Amino acid sequence: MALLTGDRKAGRPSSRPAPGGTRRWWTTRRRDHLAGYLFIAPQLAGSVLFVLVPLGLVVWYSLHEWNVLADTFEFTGADNYRAMVDDPNLPGVLRATALFSVGLVALNLSLALFLAVLLNQRLRGTAFFRVLFFSPVVVSLVAWTIVWGFLLQDNGGINGLLDTIGVDGPNWLRGDLTAMLSVIVVQVVKNVGLNMVLFLAALQGVPGELYEAARVEGASRWTQFRRITVPLISPTILLTSIITVVGSLQVFAQIAVLTQGGPGSSTTVLVYYLYQQAFQFHHFGYGATISVLLFLIVLALTVVQWQMRKRWVFHEQ
Incomplete structure:
Protein backbone atom coordinates (compact mmCIF):
# COMPACT_ATOMS: atom_id res chain seq x y z
CA MET A 1 0.00 0.00 0.00
CA ALA A 2 2.87 2.33 0.56
CA LEU A 3 3.70 2.16 -3.13
CA LEU A 4 0.27 3.66 -3.99
CA THR A 5 0.80 6.86 -2.01
CA GLY A 6 2.41 10.19 -2.84
CA ASP A 7 3.64 10.88 -6.36
CA ARG A 8 3.49 7.25 -7.44
CA LYS A 9 -0.25 7.12 -6.73
CA ALA A 10 -0.82 10.12 -8.97
CA GLY A 11 1.21 8.55 -11.77
CA ARG A 12 4.08 11.01 -11.40
CA PRO A 13 7.75 10.14 -10.98
CA SER A 14 8.87 10.05 -7.39
CA SER A 15 10.96 12.93 -6.12
CA ARG A 16 12.37 10.74 -3.34
CA PRO A 17 16.11 11.30 -2.99
CA ALA A 18 18.35 8.70 -4.55
CA PRO A 19 20.50 6.52 -2.37
CA GLY A 20 23.17 8.66 -0.77
CA GLY A 21 20.80 11.52 0.09
CA THR A 22 20.99 13.40 -3.27
CA ARG A 23 17.96 14.15 -5.44
CA ARG A 24 18.05 12.62 -8.95
CA TRP A 25 18.44 15.18 -11.77
CA TRP A 26 17.67 12.92 -14.75
CA THR A 27 13.99 12.35 -13.98
CA THR A 28 11.25 10.96 -16.22
CA ARG A 29 9.80 14.45 -16.65
CA ARG A 30 13.09 15.88 -17.91
CA ARG A 31 13.52 12.92 -20.24
CA ASP A 32 10.03 13.50 -21.71
CA HIS A 33 10.75 17.21 -22.13
CA LEU A 34 14.00 16.45 -23.96
CA ALA A 35 12.20 14.02 -26.27
CA GLY A 36 9.62 16.68 -27.09
CA TYR A 37 12.30 19.27 -27.87
CA LEU A 38 14.14 16.79 -30.09
CA PHE A 39 10.95 16.12 -32.07
CA ILE A 40 10.36 19.83 -32.77
CA ALA A 41 14.05 20.65 -33.30
CA PRO A 42 14.10 20.01 -37.12
CA GLN A 43 11.03 22.19 -37.72
CA LEU A 44 12.31 24.86 -35.37
CA ALA A 45 15.74 24.88 -37.02
CA GLY A 46 14.13 25.13 -40.46
CA SER A 47 11.92 28.03 -39.35
CA VAL A 48 14.89 29.89 -37.88
CA LEU A 49 17.24 29.28 -40.83
CA PHE A 50 14.79 29.75 -43.68
CA VAL A 51 12.26 32.23 -42.23
CA LEU A 52 13.55 34.31 -39.34
CA VAL A 53 17.15 34.70 -40.52
CA PRO A 54 16.22 35.69 -44.12
CA LEU A 55 13.59 38.08 -42.76
CA GLY A 56 16.16 39.72 -40.52
CA LEU A 57 18.63 39.96 -43.41
CA VAL A 58 16.01 41.58 -45.65
CA VAL A 59 15.39 44.25 -43.01
CA TRP A 60 19.17 44.74 -42.67
CA TYR A 61 19.64 45.03 -46.44
CA SER A 62 16.80 47.56 -46.65
CA LEU A 63 18.93 49.91 -44.55
CA HIS A 64 21.77 49.78 -47.07
CA GLU A 65 22.46 50.63 -50.69
CA TRP A 66 23.91 47.50 -52.23
CA ASN A 67 25.30 47.70 -55.74
CA VAL A 68 26.68 44.33 -56.81
CA LEU A 69 28.07 45.75 -60.06
CA ALA A 70 30.16 48.36 -58.27
CA ASP A 71 30.73 46.02 -55.30
CA THR A 72 29.53 48.62 -52.77
CA PHE A 73 27.50 48.11 -49.62
CA GLU A 74 26.79 51.40 -47.83
CA PHE A 75 24.60 52.06 -44.83
CA THR A 76 21.90 54.60 -45.73
CA GLY A 77 19.52 54.30 -42.78
CA ALA A 78 15.92 55.13 -43.67
CA ASP A 79 16.76 56.59 -47.11
CA ASN A 80 15.25 53.61 -48.95
CA TYR A 81 12.03 53.94 -46.96
CA ARG A 82 11.82 57.66 -47.74
CA ALA A 83 12.45 56.87 -51.41
CA MET A 84 9.63 54.33 -51.30
CA VAL A 85 7.20 56.89 -49.88
CA ASP A 86 8.17 59.33 -52.64
CA ASP A 87 8.21 56.71 -55.43
CA PRO A 88 5.74 57.92 -58.11
CA ASN A 89 5.34 54.40 -59.50
CA LEU A 90 4.37 52.78 -56.21
CA PRO A 91 0.70 53.91 -56.09
CA GLY A 92 0.07 52.38 -59.52
CA VAL A 93 1.83 49.17 -58.47
CA LEU A 94 -0.26 48.93 -55.29
CA ARG A 95 -3.42 49.62 -57.30
CA ALA A 96 -2.58 46.82 -59.76
CA THR A 97 -1.75 44.50 -56.87
CA ALA A 98 -5.06 45.24 -55.15
CA LEU A 99 -7.02 44.77 -58.37
CA PHE A 100 -5.33 41.46 -59.09
CA SER A 101 -5.76 40.17 -55.52
CA VAL A 102 -9.42 41.16 -55.22
CA GLY A 103 -10.29 39.69 -58.61
CA LEU A 104 -8.36 36.49 -57.99
CA VAL A 105 -9.70 35.86 -54.48
CA ALA A 106 -13.32 36.61 -55.36
CA LEU A 107 -13.32 34.52 -58.55
CA ASN A 108 -11.28 31.64 -57.14
CA LEU A 109 -13.24 31.15 -53.92
CA SER A 110 -16.67 31.56 -55.49
CA LEU A 111 -15.88 29.24 -58.41
CA ALA A 112 -14.22 26.65 -56.16
CA LEU A 113 -17.22 26.58 -53.81
CA PHE A 114 -19.65 26.37 -56.74
CA LEU A 115 -17.74 23.45 -58.28
CA ALA A 116 -17.46 21.70 -54.92
CA VAL A 117 -21.21 21.91 -54.33
CA LEU A 118 -21.91 20.55 -57.83
CA LEU A 119 -19.38 17.73 -57.58
CA ASN A 120 -20.53 16.75 -54.11
CA GLN A 121 -23.64 15.20 -55.68
CA ARG A 122 -23.87 11.45 -56.10
CA LEU A 123 -24.09 11.49 -59.87
CA ARG A 124 -22.38 9.53 -62.60
CA GLY A 125 -19.18 11.15 -63.86
CA THR A 126 -18.42 13.31 -60.82
CA ALA A 127 -15.10 11.50 -60.24
CA PHE A 128 -14.00 12.35 -63.80
CA PHE A 129 -14.81 16.03 -63.38
CA ARG A 130 -13.08 16.15 -60.00
CA VAL A 131 -9.90 14.90 -61.64
CA LEU A 132 -10.42 17.24 -64.60
CA PHE A 133 -10.67 20.38 -62.47
CA PHE A 134 -7.86 19.35 -60.13
CA SER A 135 -5.37 18.30 -62.82
CA PRO A 136 -4.10 21.86 -63.59
CA VAL A 137 -2.86 22.09 -59.99
CA VAL A 138 -0.16 19.48 -60.65
CA VAL A 139 0.92 20.95 -64.00
CA SER A 140 4.16 22.95 -64.08
CA LEU A 141 3.35 26.62 -63.52
CA VAL A 142 5.75 27.92 -66.17
CA ALA A 143 4.60 25.38 -68.78
CA TRP A 144 0.96 26.19 -68.01
CA THR A 145 1.62 29.93 -68.39
CA ILE A 146 3.56 29.54 -71.65
CA VAL A 147 0.72 27.55 -73.21
CA TRP A 148 -1.79 30.18 -72.16
CA GLY A 149 0.51 32.84 -73.59
CA PHE A 150 0.15 31.25 -77.03
CA LEU A 151 -3.62 30.89 -76.61
CA LEU A 152 -4.06 34.56 -75.64
CA GLN A 153 -2.04 36.05 -78.52
CA ASP A 154 -3.77 38.15 -81.15
CA ASN A 155 -3.73 35.21 -83.57
CA GLY A 156 -3.88 32.57 -80.86
CA GLY A 157 -6.27 29.76 -80.16
CA ILE A 158 -8.88 31.74 -78.23
CA ASN A 159 -9.31 34.35 -80.94
CA GLY A 160 -9.35 31.53 -83.49
CA LEU A 161 -12.34 30.00 -81.72
CA LEU A 162 -14.06 33.38 -81.50
CA ASP A 163 -13.44 33.94 -85.21
CA THR A 164 -15.38 30.77 -86.06
CA ILE A 165 -18.53 32.36 -84.61
CA GLY A 166 -17.87 35.75 -86.22
CA VAL A 167 -16.38 37.54 -83.19
CA ASP A 168 -13.21 39.57 -83.62
CA GLY A 169 -11.34 38.94 -80.37
CA PRO A 170 -9.02 41.56 -78.86
CA ASN A 171 -5.29 41.28 -78.33
CA TRP A 172 -5.77 39.95 -74.81
CA LEU A 173 -2.29 40.64 -73.47
CA ARG A 174 -1.95 44.15 -74.94
CA GLY A 175 -4.95 45.90 -73.45
CA ASP A 176 -4.86 47.35 -69.92
CA LEU A 177 -8.10 45.72 -68.79
CA THR A 178 -7.89 42.53 -70.84
CA ALA A 179 -4.29 41.90 -69.77
CA MET A 180 -5.19 42.02 -66.08
CA LEU A 181 -8.30 39.92 -66.69
CA SER A 182 -6.26 37.37 -68.62
CA VAL A 183 -3.67 37.00 -65.87
CA ILE A 184 -6.42 36.57 -63.26
CA VAL A 185 -8.26 33.92 -65.30
CA VAL A 186 -5.06 31.98 -66.01
CA GLN A 187 -4.23 31.90 -62.30
CA VAL A 188 -7.78 30.98 -61.28
CA VAL A 189 -8.01 28.07 -63.72
CA LYS A 190 -4.60 26.87 -62.54
CA ASN A 191 -5.39 26.76 -58.81
CA VAL A 192 -9.17 26.58 -58.44
CA GLY A 193 -8.95 22.79 -58.16
CA LEU A 194 -7.01 22.98 -54.91
CA ASN A 195 -9.66 25.05 -53.13
CA MET A 196 -12.34 22.87 -54.73
CA VAL A 197 -10.85 19.76 -53.09
CA LEU A 198 -10.67 21.52 -49.71
CA PHE A 199 -14.31 22.56 -50.00
CA LEU A 200 -15.29 19.04 -51.08
CA ALA A 201 -13.65 17.59 -47.98
CA ALA A 202 -15.52 20.08 -45.81
CA LEU A 203 -18.86 19.44 -47.51
CA GLN A 204 -18.56 15.71 -47.01
CA GLY A 205 -18.21 16.33 -43.29
CA VAL A 206 -21.59 18.10 -43.03
CA PRO A 207 -24.16 15.72 -41.46
CA GLY A 208 -26.90 14.73 -43.90
CA GLU A 209 -29.47 14.71 -41.10
CA LEU A 210 -29.36 18.50 -41.01
CA TYR A 211 -30.43 18.73 -44.65
CA GLU A 212 -33.18 16.18 -44.11
CA ALA A 213 -34.53 18.16 -41.15
CA ALA A 214 -34.36 21.37 -43.20
CA ARG A 215 -36.29 19.78 -46.08
CA VAL A 216 -38.96 18.60 -43.64
CA LEU A 239 -8.35 28.61 -44.44
CA THR A 240 -8.80 28.88 -48.21
CA SER A 241 -9.26 32.66 -48.05
CA ILE A 242 -6.00 33.12 -46.14
CA ILE A 243 -4.12 30.80 -48.52
CA THR A 244 -5.58 32.49 -51.60
CA VAL A 245 -4.96 36.04 -50.38
CA VAL A 246 -1.33 35.28 -49.51
CA GLY A 247 -0.83 33.49 -52.82
CA SER A 248 -2.35 36.37 -54.79
CA LEU A 249 0.17 38.79 -53.27
CA GLN A 250 3.09 36.55 -54.23
CA VAL A 251 2.27 35.99 -57.91
CA PHE A 252 5.29 36.41 -60.18
CA ALA A 253 5.73 33.76 -62.88
CA GLN A 254 2.42 34.50 -64.60
CA ILE A 255 3.24 38.21 -64.86
CA ALA A 256 6.82 37.58 -65.98
CA VAL A 257 5.81 35.14 -68.72
CA LEU A 258 2.55 36.65 -69.97
CA THR A 259 2.85 40.45 -69.76
CA GLN A 260 6.20 41.45 -68.18
CA GLY A 261 4.21 43.98 -66.19
CA GLY A 262 2.67 45.59 -69.27
CA PRO A 263 1.10 47.09 -71.17
CA GLY A 264 2.71 50.06 -69.52
CA SER A 265 2.58 49.14 -65.85
CA SER A 266 -1.04 47.95 -65.74
CA THR A 267 -0.08 44.44 -64.56
CA THR A 268 3.03 45.36 -62.57
CA VAL A 269 2.18 43.86 -59.18
CA LEU A 270 4.31 44.36 -56.10
CA VAL A 271 6.38 41.18 -56.41
CA TYR A 272 7.20 41.89 -60.05
CA TYR A 273 8.11 45.50 -59.18
CA LEU A 274 10.40 44.13 -56.47
CA TYR A 275 12.04 41.89 -59.06
CA GLN A 276 12.53 44.80 -61.43
CA GLN A 277 14.15 47.01 -58.81
CA ALA A 278 16.43 44.32 -57.41
CA PHE A 279 17.40 42.18 -60.39
CA GLN A 280 16.90 44.41 -63.42
CA PHE A 281 17.93 47.80 -62.03
CA HIS A 282 20.27 46.29 -59.38
CA HIS A 283 18.80 48.38 -56.55
CA PHE A 284 19.00 45.57 -54.02
CA GLY A 285 18.55 47.83 -51.02
CA TYR A 286 15.37 49.33 -52.46
CA GLY A 287 14.18 45.88 -53.49
CA ALA A 288 14.63 44.71 -49.90
CA THR A 289 12.59 47.71 -48.76
CA ILE A 290 9.73 46.67 -51.04
CA SER A 291 10.04 43.16 -49.59
CA VAL A 292 9.51 44.59 -46.12
CA LEU A 293 6.42 46.42 -47.40
CA LEU A 294 5.09 43.21 -48.93
CA PHE A 295 5.67 41.33 -45.69
CA LEU A 296 3.79 43.97 -43.70
CA ILE A 297 0.86 43.89 -46.14
CA VAL A 298 0.62 40.09 -45.98
CA LEU A 299 0.92 40.16 -42.19
CA ALA A 300 -1.76 42.83 -41.81
CA LEU A 301 -4.24 41.07 -44.10
CA THR A 302 -3.67 37.73 -42.37
CA VAL A 303 -4.19 39.27 -38.92
CA VAL A 304 -7.36 41.03 -40.10
CA GLN A 305 -8.80 37.79 -41.51
CA TRP A 306 -7.85 35.90 -38.37
CA GLN A 307 -9.53 38.46 -36.13
CA MET A 308 -12.66 38.57 -38.29
CA ARG A 309 -13.11 34.82 -37.86
CA LYS A 310 -14.81 35.47 -34.51
CA ARG A 311 -17.70 37.13 -36.34
CA TRP A 312 -18.50 34.61 -39.04
CA VAL A 313 -16.65 31.32 -38.41
CA PHE A 314 -19.17 28.94 -36.86
CA HIS A 315 -16.88 27.17 -34.39
CA GLU A 316 -15.46 30.48 -33.14
CA GLN A 317 -18.81 31.98 -32.14
Whole structure:
Protein backbone atom coordinates (compact mmCIF):
# COMPACT_ATOMS: atom_id res chain seq x y z
CA MET A 1 0.00 0.00 0.00
CA ALA A 2 2.87 2.33 0.56
CA LEU A 3 3.70 2.16 -3.13
CA LEU A 4 0.27 3.66 -3.99
CA THR A 5 0.80 6.86 -2.01
CA GLY A 6 2.41 10.19 -2.84
CA ASP A 7 3.64 10.88 -6.36
CA ARG A 8 3.49 7.25 -7.44
CA LYS A 9 -0.25 7.12 -6.73
CA ALA A 10 -0.82 10.12 -8.97
CA GLY A 11 1.21 8.55 -11.77
CA ARG A 12 4.08 11.01 -11.40
CA PRO A 13 7.75 10.14 -10.98
CA SER A 14 8.87 10.05 -7.39
CA SER A 15 10.96 12.93 -6.12
CA ARG A 16 12.37 10.74 -3.34
CA PRO A 17 16.11 11.30 -2.99
CA ALA A 18 18.35 8.70 -4.55
CA PRO A 19 20.50 6.52 -2.37
CA GLY A 20 23.17 8.66 -0.77
CA GLY A 21 20.80 11.52 0.09
CA THR A 22 20.99 13.40 -3.27
CA ARG A 23 17.96 14.15 -5.44
CA ARG A 24 18.05 12.62 -8.95
CA TRP A 25 18.44 15.18 -11.77
CA TRP A 26 17.67 12.92 -14.75
CA THR A 27 13.99 12.35 -13.98
CA THR A 28 11.25 10.96 -16.22
CA ARG A 29 9.80 14.45 -16.65
CA ARG A 30 13.09 15.88 -17.91
CA ARG A 31 13.52 12.92 -20.24
CA ASP A 32 10.03 13.50 -21.71
CA HIS A 33 10.75 17.21 -22.13
CA LEU A 34 14.00 16.45 -23.96
CA ALA A 35 12.20 14.02 -26.27
CA GLY A 36 9.62 16.68 -27.09
CA TYR A 37 12.30 19.27 -27.87
CA LEU A 38 14.14 16.79 -30.09
CA PHE A 39 10.95 16.12 -32.07
CA ILE A 40 10.36 19.83 -32.77
CA ALA A 41 14.05 20.65 -33.30
CA PRO A 42 14.10 20.01 -37.12
CA GLN A 43 11.03 22.19 -37.72
CA LEU A 44 12.31 24.86 -35.37
CA ALA A 45 15.74 24.88 -37.02
CA GLY A 46 14.13 25.13 -40.46
CA SER A 47 11.92 28.03 -39.35
CA VAL A 48 14.89 29.89 -37.88
CA LEU A 49 17.24 29.28 -40.83
CA PHE A 50 14.79 29.75 -43.68
CA VAL A 51 12.26 32.23 -42.23
CA LEU A 52 13.55 34.31 -39.34
CA VAL A 53 17.15 34.70 -40.52
CA PRO A 54 16.22 35.69 -44.12
CA LEU A 55 13.59 38.08 -42.76
CA GLY A 56 16.16 39.72 -40.52
CA LEU A 57 18.63 39.96 -43.41
CA VAL A 58 16.01 41.58 -45.65
CA VAL A 59 15.39 44.25 -43.01
CA TRP A 60 19.17 44.74 -42.67
CA TYR A 61 19.64 45.03 -46.44
CA SER A 62 16.80 47.56 -46.65
CA LEU A 63 18.93 49.91 -44.55
CA HIS A 64 21.77 49.78 -47.07
CA GLU A 65 22.46 50.63 -50.69
CA TRP A 66 23.91 47.50 -52.23
CA ASN A 67 25.30 47.70 -55.74
CA VAL A 68 26.68 44.33 -56.81
CA LEU A 69 28.07 45.75 -60.06
CA ALA A 70 30.16 48.36 -58.27
CA ASP A 71 30.73 46.02 -55.30
CA THR A 72 29.53 48.62 -52.77
CA PHE A 73 27.50 48.11 -49.62
CA GLU A 74 26.79 51.40 -47.83
CA PHE A 75 24.60 52.06 -44.83
CA THR A 76 21.90 54.60 -45.73
CA GLY A 77 19.52 54.30 -42.78
CA ALA A 78 15.92 55.13 -43.67
CA ASP A 79 16.76 56.59 -47.11
CA ASN A 80 15.25 53.61 -48.95
CA TYR A 81 12.03 53.94 -46.96
CA ARG A 82 11.82 57.66 -47.74
CA ALA A 83 12.45 56.87 -51.41
CA MET A 84 9.63 54.33 -51.30
CA VAL A 85 7.20 56.89 -49.88
CA ASP A 86 8.17 59.33 -52.64
CA ASP A 87 8.21 56.71 -55.43
CA PRO A 88 5.74 57.92 -58.11
CA ASN A 89 5.34 54.40 -59.50
CA LEU A 90 4.37 52.78 -56.21
CA PRO A 91 0.70 53.91 -56.09
CA GLY A 92 0.07 52.38 -59.52
CA VAL A 93 1.83 49.17 -58.47
CA LEU A 94 -0.26 48.93 -55.29
CA ARG A 95 -3.42 49.62 -57.30
CA ALA A 96 -2.58 46.82 -59.76
CA THR A 97 -1.75 44.50 -56.87
CA ALA A 98 -5.06 45.24 -55.15
CA LEU A 99 -7.02 44.77 -58.37
CA PHE A 100 -5.33 41.46 -59.09
CA SER A 101 -5.76 40.17 -55.52
CA VAL A 102 -9.42 41.16 -55.22
CA GLY A 103 -10.29 39.69 -58.61
CA LEU A 104 -8.36 36.49 -57.99
CA VAL A 105 -9.70 35.86 -54.48
CA ALA A 106 -13.32 36.61 -55.36
CA LEU A 107 -13.32 34.52 -58.55
CA ASN A 108 -11.28 31.64 -57.14
CA LEU A 109 -13.24 31.15 -53.92
CA SER A 110 -16.67 31.56 -55.49
CA LEU A 111 -15.88 29.24 -58.41
CA ALA A 112 -14.22 26.65 -56.16
CA LEU A 113 -17.22 26.58 -53.81
CA PHE A 114 -19.65 26.37 -56.74
CA LEU A 115 -17.74 23.45 -58.28
CA ALA A 116 -17.46 21.70 -54.92
CA VAL A 117 -21.21 21.91 -54.33
CA LEU A 118 -21.91 20.55 -57.83
CA LEU A 119 -19.38 17.73 -57.58
CA ASN A 120 -20.53 16.75 -54.11
CA GLN A 121 -23.64 15.20 -55.68
CA ARG A 122 -23.87 11.45 -56.10
CA LEU A 123 -24.09 11.49 -59.87
CA ARG A 124 -22.38 9.53 -62.60
CA GLY A 125 -19.18 11.15 -63.86
CA THR A 126 -18.42 13.31 -60.82
CA ALA A 127 -15.10 11.50 -60.24
CA PHE A 128 -14.00 12.35 -63.80
CA PHE A 129 -14.81 16.03 -63.38
CA ARG A 130 -13.08 16.15 -60.00
CA VAL A 131 -9.90 14.90 -61.64
CA LEU A 132 -10.42 17.24 -64.60
CA PHE A 133 -10.67 20.38 -62.47
CA PHE A 134 -7.86 19.35 -60.13
CA SER A 135 -5.37 18.30 -62.82
CA PRO A 136 -4.10 21.86 -63.59
CA VAL A 137 -2.86 22.09 -59.99
CA VAL A 138 -0.16 19.48 -60.65
CA VAL A 139 0.92 20.95 -64.00
CA SER A 140 4.16 22.95 -64.08
CA LEU A 141 3.35 26.62 -63.52
CA VAL A 142 5.75 27.92 -66.17
CA ALA A 143 4.60 25.38 -68.78
CA TRP A 144 0.96 26.19 -68.01
CA THR A 145 1.62 29.93 -68.39
CA ILE A 146 3.56 29.54 -71.65
CA VAL A 147 0.72 27.55 -73.21
CA TRP A 148 -1.79 30.18 -72.16
CA GLY A 149 0.51 32.84 -73.59
CA PHE A 150 0.15 31.25 -77.03
CA LEU A 151 -3.62 30.89 -76.61
CA LEU A 152 -4.06 34.56 -75.64
CA GLN A 153 -2.04 36.05 -78.52
CA ASP A 154 -3.77 38.15 -81.15
CA ASN A 155 -3.73 35.21 -83.57
CA GLY A 156 -3.88 32.57 -80.86
CA GLY A 157 -6.27 29.76 -80.16
CA ILE A 158 -8.88 31.74 -78.23
CA ASN A 159 -9.31 34.35 -80.94
CA GLY A 160 -9.35 31.53 -83.49
CA LEU A 161 -12.34 30.00 -81.72
CA LEU A 162 -14.06 33.38 -81.50
CA ASP A 163 -13.44 33.94 -85.21
CA THR A 164 -15.38 30.77 -86.06
CA ILE A 165 -18.53 32.36 -84.61
CA GLY A 166 -17.87 35.75 -86.22
CA VAL A 167 -16.38 37.54 -83.19
CA ASP A 168 -13.21 39.57 -83.62
CA GLY A 169 -11.34 38.94 -80.37
CA PRO A 170 -9.02 41.56 -78.86
CA ASN A 171 -5.29 41.28 -78.33
CA TRP A 172 -5.77 39.95 -74.81
CA LEU A 173 -2.29 40.64 -73.47
CA ARG A 174 -1.95 44.15 -74.94
CA GLY A 175 -4.95 45.90 -73.45
CA ASP A 176 -4.86 47.35 -69.92
CA LEU A 177 -8.10 45.72 -68.79
CA THR A 178 -7.89 42.53 -70.84
CA ALA A 179 -4.29 41.90 -69.77
CA MET A 180 -5.19 42.02 -66.08
CA LEU A 181 -8.30 39.92 -66.69
CA SER A 182 -6.26 37.37 -68.62
CA VAL A 183 -3.67 37.00 -65.87
CA ILE A 184 -6.42 36.57 -63.26
CA VAL A 185 -8.26 33.92 -65.30
CA VAL A 186 -5.06 31.98 -66.01
CA GLN A 187 -4.23 31.90 -62.30
CA VAL A 188 -7.78 30.98 -61.28
CA VAL A 189 -8.01 28.07 -63.72
CA LYS A 190 -4.60 26.87 -62.54
CA ASN A 191 -5.39 26.76 -58.81
CA VAL A 192 -9.17 26.58 -58.44
CA GLY A 193 -8.95 22.79 -58.16
CA LEU A 194 -7.01 22.98 -54.91
CA ASN A 195 -9.66 25.05 -53.13
CA MET A 196 -12.34 22.87 -54.73
CA VAL A 197 -10.85 19.76 -53.09
CA LEU A 198 -10.67 21.52 -49.71
CA PHE A 199 -14.31 22.56 -50.00
CA LEU A 200 -15.29 19.04 -51.08
CA ALA A 201 -13.65 17.59 -47.98
CA ALA A 202 -15.52 20.08 -45.81
CA LEU A 203 -18.86 19.44 -47.51
CA GLN A 204 -18.56 15.71 -47.01
CA GLY A 205 -18.21 16.33 -43.29
CA VAL A 206 -21.59 18.10 -43.03
CA PRO A 207 -24.16 15.72 -41.46
CA GLY A 208 -26.90 14.73 -43.90
CA GLU A 209 -29.47 14.71 -41.10
CA LEU A 210 -29.36 18.50 -41.01
CA TYR A 211 -30.43 18.73 -44.65
CA GLU A 212 -33.18 16.18 -44.11
CA ALA A 213 -34.53 18.16 -41.15
CA ALA A 214 -34.36 21.37 -43.20
CA ARG A 215 -36.29 19.78 -46.08
CA VAL A 216 -38.96 18.60 -43.64
CA GLU A 217 -39.29 22.18 -42.41
CA GLY A 218 -39.73 23.36 -46.01
CA ALA A 219 -36.38 25.13 -46.38
CA SER A 220 -35.31 25.88 -49.95
CA ARG A 221 -31.94 24.83 -51.36
CA TRP A 222 -30.65 28.38 -51.05
CA THR A 223 -31.75 28.53 -47.41
CA GLN A 224 -30.07 25.20 -46.72
CA PHE A 225 -26.87 26.44 -48.33
CA ARG A 226 -26.92 29.74 -46.44
CA ARG A 227 -28.04 28.42 -43.05
CA ILE A 228 -26.37 25.00 -42.95
CA THR A 229 -23.60 24.61 -45.53
CA VAL A 230 -21.82 27.95 -45.20
CA PRO A 231 -21.72 28.02 -41.36
CA LEU A 232 -20.46 24.43 -41.07
CA ILE A 233 -17.71 24.85 -43.68
CA SER A 234 -16.76 28.35 -42.53
CA PRO A 235 -13.45 27.15 -40.99
CA THR A 236 -12.45 25.81 -44.40
CA ILE A 237 -13.56 29.06 -46.03
CA LEU A 238 -11.27 30.91 -43.61
CA LEU A 239 -8.35 28.61 -44.44
CA THR A 240 -8.80 28.88 -48.21
CA SER A 241 -9.26 32.66 -48.05
CA ILE A 242 -6.00 33.12 -46.14
CA ILE A 243 -4.12 30.80 -48.52
CA THR A 244 -5.58 32.49 -51.60
CA VAL A 245 -4.96 36.04 -50.38
CA VAL A 246 -1.33 35.28 -49.51
CA GLY A 247 -0.83 33.49 -52.82
CA SER A 248 -2.35 36.37 -54.79
CA LEU A 249 0.17 38.79 -53.27
CA GLN A 250 3.09 36.55 -54.23
CA VAL A 251 2.27 35.99 -57.91
CA PHE A 252 5.29 36.41 -60.18
CA ALA A 253 5.73 33.76 -62.88
CA GLN A 254 2.42 34.50 -64.60
CA ILE A 255 3.24 38.21 -64.86
CA ALA A 256 6.82 37.58 -65.98
CA VAL A 257 5.81 35.14 -68.72
CA LEU A 258 2.55 36.65 -69.97
CA THR A 259 2.85 40.45 -69.76
CA GLN A 260 6.20 41.45 -68.18
CA GLY A 261 4.21 43.98 -66.19
CA GLY A 262 2.67 45.59 -69.27
CA PRO A 263 1.10 47.09 -71.17
CA GLY A 264 2.71 50.06 -69.52
CA SER A 265 2.58 49.14 -65.85
CA SER A 266 -1.04 47.95 -65.74
CA THR A 267 -0.08 44.44 -64.56
CA THR A 268 3.03 45.36 -62.57
CA VAL A 269 2.18 43.86 -59.18
CA LEU A 270 4.31 44.36 -56.10
CA VAL A 271 6.38 41.18 -56.41
CA TYR A 272 7.20 41.89 -60.05
CA TYR A 273 8.11 45.50 -59.18
CA LEU A 274 10.40 44.13 -56.47
CA TYR A 275 12.04 41.89 -59.06
CA GLN A 276 12.53 44.80 -61.43
CA GLN A 277 14.15 47.01 -58.81
CA ALA A 278 16.43 44.32 -57.41
CA PHE A 279 17.40 42.18 -60.39
CA GLN A 280 16.90 44.41 -63.42
CA PHE A 281 17.93 47.80 -62.03
CA HIS A 282 20.27 46.29 -59.38
CA HIS A 283 18.80 48.38 -56.55
CA PHE A 284 19.00 45.57 -54.02
CA GLY A 285 18.55 47.83 -51.02
CA TYR A 286 15.37 49.33 -52.46
CA GLY A 287 14.18 45.88 -53.49
CA ALA A 288 14.63 44.71 -49.90
CA THR A 289 12.59 47.71 -48.76
CA ILE A 290 9.73 46.67 -51.04
CA SER A 291 10.04 43.16 -49.59
CA VAL A 292 9.51 44.59 -46.12
CA LEU A 293 6.42 46.42 -47.40
CA LEU A 294 5.09 43.21 -48.93
CA PHE A 295 5.67 41.33 -45.69
CA LEU A 296 3.79 43.97 -43.70
CA ILE A 297 0.86 43.89 -46.14
CA VAL A 298 0.62 40.09 -45.98
CA LEU A 299 0.92 40.16 -42.19
CA ALA A 300 -1.76 42.83 -41.81
CA LEU A 301 -4.24 41.07 -44.10
CA THR A 302 -3.67 37.73 -42.37
CA VAL A 303 -4.19 39.27 -38.92
CA VAL A 304 -7.36 41.03 -40.10
CA GLN A 305 -8.80 37.79 -41.51
CA TRP A 306 -7.85 35.90 -38.37
CA GLN A 307 -9.53 38.46 -36.13
CA MET A 308 -12.66 38.57 -38.29
CA ARG A 309 -13.11 34.82 -37.86
CA LYS A 310 -14.81 35.47 -34.51
CA ARG A 311 -17.70 37.13 -36.34
CA TRP A 312 -18.50 34.61 -39.04
CA VAL A 313 -16.65 31.32 -38.41
CA PHE A 314 -19.17 28.94 -36.86
CA HIS A 315 -16.88 27.17 -34.39
CA GLU A 316 -15.46 30.48 -33.14
CA GLN A 317 -18.81 31.98 -32.14
